[in-house]
Structure formats: C-alpha cells, structure tokens
Amino acid sequence: MPEVEFDRAKAKAFTQLMVRHLEGAAVSVMLEVGRRVGLFEAMAKIGAATSVEIAEKSGLSERYVREWLAAMVCGGIVEYASRERTYRLPREHAAGLTGASTRNLTSMVEMFPLMTRVIPDVAEAFRTGGGVPYSAFQPDFTGLMDRRSRPRYDELLFSAYLGKPEGLLPRLEAGIRVADVGCGTGHCITLMARRFPKSTFVGYDISDAGIASARAAASGLANASFVVQDVAKLEVSAPFDLITAFDAIHDQADPAGVLRQVRAALAPGGTFLMLDVCASSELADNVGLPMAAYLYTMSTMHCMSVSLAAGGPGLGTAWGHQLATRMLREAGFAEVQLFERVDPANSLYVARGDR
Numbered sequence: 317m318p319e320v321e322f323d324r325a326k327a328k329a330f331t332q333l334m335v336r337h338l339e340g341a342a343v344s345v346m347l348e349v350g351r352r353v354g355l356f357e358a359m360a361k362i363g364a365a366t367s368v369e370i371a372e373k374s375g376l377s378e379r380y381v382r383e384w385l386a387a388m389v390c391g392g393i394v395e396y397a398s399r400e401r402t403y404r405l406p407r408e409h410a411a412g413l414t415g416a417s418t419r420n421l422t423s424m425v426e427m428f429p430l431m432t433r434v435i436p437d438v439a440e441a442f443r444t445g446g447g448v449p450y451s452a453f454q455p456d457f458t459g460l461m462d463r464r465s466r467p468r469y470d471e472l473l474f475s476a477y478l479g480k481p482e483g484l485l486p487r488l489e490a491g492i493r494v495a496d497v498g499c500g501t502g503h504c505i506t507l508m509a510r511r512f513p514k515s516t517f518v519g520y521d522i523s524d525a526g527i528a529s530a531r532a533a534a535s536g537l538a539n540a541s542f543v544v545q546d547v548a549k550l551e552v553s554a555p556f557d558l559i560t561a562f563d564a565i566h567d568q569a570d571p572a573g574v575l576r577q578v579r580a581a582l583a584p585g586g587t588f589l590m591l592d593v594c595a596s597s598e599l600a601d602n603v604g605l606p607m608a609a610y611l612y613t614m615s616t617m618h619c620m621s622v623s624l625a626a627g628g629p630g631l632g633t634a635w636g637h638q639l640a641t642r643m644l645r646e647a648g649f650a651e652v653q654l655f656e657r658v659d660p661a662n663s664l665y666v667a668r669g670d671r
C-alpha cells in the first residue's frame with residue numbers, strides 16, 4: 317500500500333480544532349465555578365466594575381475573582397476595559413448565564429463535574445463492558461436533573477408538549493387518569509395536577525429520593541400521588557387515559573419492557589406521550605449538529621452506562637427517531653406520531669394503542 321502523504325495543512329487545522337476544544341473545556345470549568353459562587357448573578361446586577369468592587373459586592377476573595385475574570389475575559393464571556401480596569405457582563409451574555417429560565421445554560425455546565433467524577437468508573441467499564449449504576453451519580457443527580465428540567469417544564473409543558481396532540485388539553489380539563497413514568501421529583505405531575513383539578517395523576521419513579529421530593533412538593537394536591545416503582549414491572553389495577561415519559565426511556569435498563577408495560581397500562585383510546593432527545597439513530601445524520609458531541613458524551617458518561625450497569629441494552633442518549641419509533645411499534649402502539657424538536661433538545665412522540 318502506498319503511504320498516504322502527511323497533510324500538513326490538515327494537521328495544522330486539527331491542532332487549531334484541539335485548541336478550541338481545550339479552550340472550551342477550560343472555560344466550562346470556570347463557568348461552573350462562577351455559577352457556584354454566584355458571580356454571574358452578582359455581575360449582572362453590578363454593571364462595569366473593578367475586580368475589587370466585584371469581590372466586595374459578591375463577598376468573595378479579590379485574588380480569586382480577578383483570576384476568574386481573566387479567564388472569563390479571554391473566553392469571551394466578560395468584557396474588559398483595560399484603561400479603567402473594569403469588567404462587565406453584557407446583558408446579552410447575562411441572559412444566557414443567569415435567571416430561572418431555559419435561556420440560562422449554566423445548568424448544562426453543572427453536568428460536567430458530575431460526569432467527570434465518574435471518569436474512573438466509566439474507564440473501568442470500557443475494559444469490563446459493564447456499566448456505572450445510578451447510585452454512582454447520587455445524591456446529586458436527582459436535584460441536578462430537577463434544576464435542569466424545571467424551567468423547561470414551567471415554560472413548555474402545556475404549550476409545546478401537552479398541547480401537541482389534538483384534543484388532549486380539553487380531555488385533561490374534563491378529567492382523565494394520568495400517569496408519568498420516571499417522574500423524578502414530580503414537577504410535571506405537580507404542574508398538571510394544579511392546572512387540571514378534575515384529572516388524577518400518579519407519578520412513578522424508582523428513586524426513593526425523587527419520590528420523597530415529589531410528595532413534599534405536591535403535598536397540598538389531592539389529585540396527585542407518587543409511587544416508588546420500577547416501571548419495567550408496572551402493573552395497574554385501573555388503566556390510564558394518558559401516560560407520559562419525560563426524558564425517561566432511553567436510559568432504562570429494560571426500555572422495551574417499559575414500553576410494553578406502558579402500552580398494557582393504557583385504556584382503550586389512550587395516549588402515550590414520550591419526550592426524548594432529538595437525534596437521528598444514524599451517527600452520520602448527527603455530525604455537525606449543535607451539541608451532538610455533548611449528547612454522545614452525556615450518553616457515555618451516564619445514559620448508556622446506567623442502562624448497561626443494570627444489564628440493559630444501553631440505547632444511549634442519541635438512540636434517535638428511527639429506533640424509538642420502531643420500538644414503540646414493537647411494543648404494540650399502532651400509531652406513532654413524531655414531532656421533531658419541540659424544544660431545542662427534544663422531540664415528542666405521540667403513540668396510541670389503537671388507530
């Protein structure tokens with residue numbers, strides 16, 4: 317075989333790409349530090365200020381603040397006026413780093429320390445083919461997931477998710493039986509139970525901590541209840557008219573089993589609403605999409621590995637539209653409608669047992 321010539325331009329371009337990745341990783345570390353100590357929230361209020369003023373107003377050590385500011389300036393997050401020696405977090409940047417809305421991207425950054433904590437376990441799993449159990453991510457995972465998804469549900473649950481299937485909102489108003497599988501801290505159930513007092517809601521999750529938080533949050537709601545339950549073994553005495561799964565199928569130990577149990581627990585004419593990551597099952601389709609590398613990283617570090625740890629198939633975060641649709645059909649759903657990218661990261665599947 318003739319040796320392929322070493323392409324110097326390609327090597328140079330790759331070095332530049334690596335530099336950008338390294339810069340991005342470094343900035344992520346500093347973003348997480350800034351989020352933890354409240355520097356973004358503080359700077360959004362202060363306006364242009366010296367490091368001394370920022371440190372004083374945020375109650376932090378000036379030397380640390382100044383070094384952090386330098387990283388933030390070089391990373392393009394904070395603006396620096398060298399003559400005045402002042403730092404400013406522009407309003408447009410503050411919008412992506414502060415507040416309780418989905419625009420605040422720091423909840424994505426918060427994932428990194430949790431994922432890097434399990435690097436030794438994941439590396440070991442590469443050798444053994446095993447996985448990393450959910451317990452390795454606790455006690456932090458449940459709260460982190462809640463912080464990350466709560467603003468999205470506050471903003472989009474009714475308009476972008478429940479509002480998609482025709483006629484569902486009026487049925488919820490009129491009063492139906494609803495279950496949410498893998499409900500986490502039960503925020504979706506709480507929101508729905510408040511809005512639709514004539515409907516009744518049950519949240520199922522395998523996590524004791526998640527269900528305890530859910531019960532506390534919904535304590536005043538007579539139409540909401542929560543059960544610690546492995547949904548792969550879900551058996552119900554009375555079927556549900558609507559079952560929802562928000563970001564809770566792709567990391568299951570037995571996703572096919574869960575989908576079958578969901579199908580069996582649906583009343584005739586019932587609907588299964590599955591919100592899951594927007595991706596193609598084909599890697600080639602995902603290359604170049606924003607955040608595609610993030611998806612596969614989170615998959616390796618968590619979603620795929622927790623499934624493998626429990627003897628599951630390890631579908632992965634980007635199991636994708638094609639596979640998800642096929643699995644829904646194989647579980648007995650006669651009709652599957654796909655609404656792509658109902659929010660920046662997710663697609664919605666509306667599945668019905670009968671046409």
Ligand SMILES: C[S@@+](CC[C@H](N)C(=O)[O-])C[C@H]1O[C@@H](n2cnc3c(N)ncnc32)[C@H](O)[C@@H]1O
Binds near residue numbers: 563
């Ligand atoms: C990624 S979190 C999503 C939580 C919540 N739906 C949300 O969107 O914030 C997945 C949830 O599924 C739960 N889970 C995983 N396997 C489960 C199983 N077999 N039975 C019930 N819950 C399960 C986890 O405990 C976790 O709370």
